[in-house]
Amino acid sequence: MSLRLDVTIMSGVDDGLRLTYSAENGDGAQEDGCWKVSIGRREDSDMCLRNDTFVSRQHAYLIWEDGRWWLQDCDSTNGSFLETDDVDAKVKGTIPIDFGALFRIGHTWMRIDVTG
């Protein structure tokens, strides 16, 4: 199966923007059976969030491993968060993340879509 990631930005000036990554096109990095897609403000990030000043240069990774997606925060200054009903939950280390769940990198909300 080819590795593919569809993410939709859910807030801010890029709200509604759909981003697609695939390992075949050379996006992300493959190591030890997992696929890592980097998120940050750095130009060479796979997902470069240049419109959000609250995103660190290397902010987080989305990792495909064991048949599911994981979100890893790289000790970013402003943190990564999961949406909950009340206060957003800060991500520490690496946590599993479901399709359709909203998470926030800096001030930017996003969502992993089921690849279709």
Add this chain to the structure above:
Amino acid sequence: MSAILLRDIQIYARQSAIQLRHYYVGVEHLFLALLQIQGGIAATTFEAQGIKTQQLVEAVRKRMGKPAAQRLWVGVPDTPRTEIVLDIARDVALDGDLKEVTERELLYAILTERDNLPARVMSKMGVDLDKLAQIVLNHETMNEALPPDIAIIQSAEFNSGQPLHREQQFMLRRMFPDHSAIRVERRLTGFSSALVLVVTPIRPEGGEDAPIVVKIDHTDSILDEYNRYQTYVKAALPLQTARLEDPPTTPDGTPLAGIKYTLVSQGVDGIPQDLRNRVSELGAAGLSRLIREQLYSEFNRTWWQQKRAFTFPVWKEYDWLLPPMLTLDYIPPDQPTPNVHLIRNPVNRAKLKLKLRELRPGDYVALENFVVQRVNMEADVVRLAAGTGSEAEKRAYKLDLRGVDHSGMNFSRGYAIERVIGQVVKTRDDLLTESLEQLEPDFSPRARWIPLDMLQIPNPLVHYGELLDRTVNGSFSRIHGDLHLGNIVIGPKEQPWLIDFSATRDGHTLFDWATLEVSLLGDVIMPQVGNTWQNARQVLVYLAAMTAQMPVTGMKTDVFIGMSAISSLREIVNECLTDPGDLMEYQIALGMCALRAITFPGMSLGGRRLMFLLSGLMLMELNQRASIQETLPADMTEVFQIPVSIPAEGAEAEPLPASPPPVDDGVIYLPPPRLPLSGDADSGTGEIPPGGR
């Protein structure tokens, strides 16, 4: 209430996006704008479903992004999701054979595109989005309810003037749905397109409410003013003044909208009147007291006194006052245009000045990234400028584009136009020269110097460019933005209230006072003195004397009233100066405001003539600091020491003494003197004593 058009909602949305420092128009901004419409489809549908709109607003706001720390992109773009939602709305409008998207289609699109923030918030609240979308879709664009049967009675005073046309009557009825009749008391004048009336609403049982001021104008102007009121004015008003208590009335089927300035006061006697029409009744002491002790001291704390130091190039605050840089005829994109000159926004001033110098009528100009400031359908003119909104800097570099083809590009207010080509019809200098020629000058309109007895003052038409490029050590504060006498209304208990907040903004603190001085001179003093160039020169001498603190005697009472008000106003100016005692900041403001006023069609001929000379005088006073020795003779102390009298109407003007006015040594600009505020007003003459009090 029936459907509001998308473009009006977009104006609201865009303004709230800027206020929140988001700098993009998201679906959430559109949604909040929909909920703001009182009695709109969104508010009524939600309330009918038991959803409290206030709760909804708070929930959406809580989830909205924080303001950007820095603005990292150009303009205020729609987000990709906004585009998606607008596409859905357009499809629905097309299916319904509607020419334009209205609140109904927009709301339906937001409810069906479920990924947007308001839809997500509503889902979380347990709202059934599908059901709601169906209700909205079935909400037939309501037929115009019959205009309520409200009688419009015209007072004797109003009856003598121009009657109200049908659309204006329709608006008035719409604005007072809970009353059985309204009596139109008087029309307030001095407004370019707006109709401003004092009306007394009458309740069904016959009781009369306190008279209020209503303004009827184009919808986007009214919505913009309301927004400005919310941003700048609402929290900064003294206890007893006019307020916009109700949101604007924006009925369907008319391009007009209306707002009411409601007076909050205990007294209800008397019909409000604008200050222009109360001057002679108030007298010198009354007028001065009203401006200084009531208007200034009551509003000062929250308005001009909130000033903060700000160094700015003059053009940023004053370029917009002048006629458009260029008047162009629209050229369709497919027409060949040889040798196109490019003017790109943001503008490089140095390059632009060179470009403007070489442009001739008939030349082609491509404009890039200018923003639509105003659309005047009747005159078929689209006004472009540097940005959107009433902030002076955004209104700089204005250009008029005639004969635009509206079917192609979107020329709605607030839209940035990527590129448009026009053919030069007139330049700013052409328009200024035309305005001057209408004043029938007794000198060459393009002469570098204008004779004023022995003295020569610089021709502002030749020299205004130098003024625009100066830098001012000044201050910014909340300003009214159009403080002429017609916008100061005297209500019950002789309280001054301000109306017309369509230009209210953060701007140069002294702008309001320069505007008021222009109004006092042009609307009060010159109509008393007369219309000749000689009359204008005489009043100019009074003004120069005031700055130089020289005595002037022999003024007619009416003139004295006005001049003493100007003296009071100059005291306020002194308090507002950034560098105490240095009038330069004010001379620039007054010079620019006066130059603008030569184009005012409503100002008397004498008033406009004085404005031209005043602008030159300000330039001279500014230049004196630098080059006094070069331009003027050394001894010029005589002119103000002899009485200057204004001849009775019809009589020949007494020739002015043949020596130029005194100037200071370029260092001292002392505060002008306080005129005697009582006693002398009725004696027929006034005197400005040397050296003040």
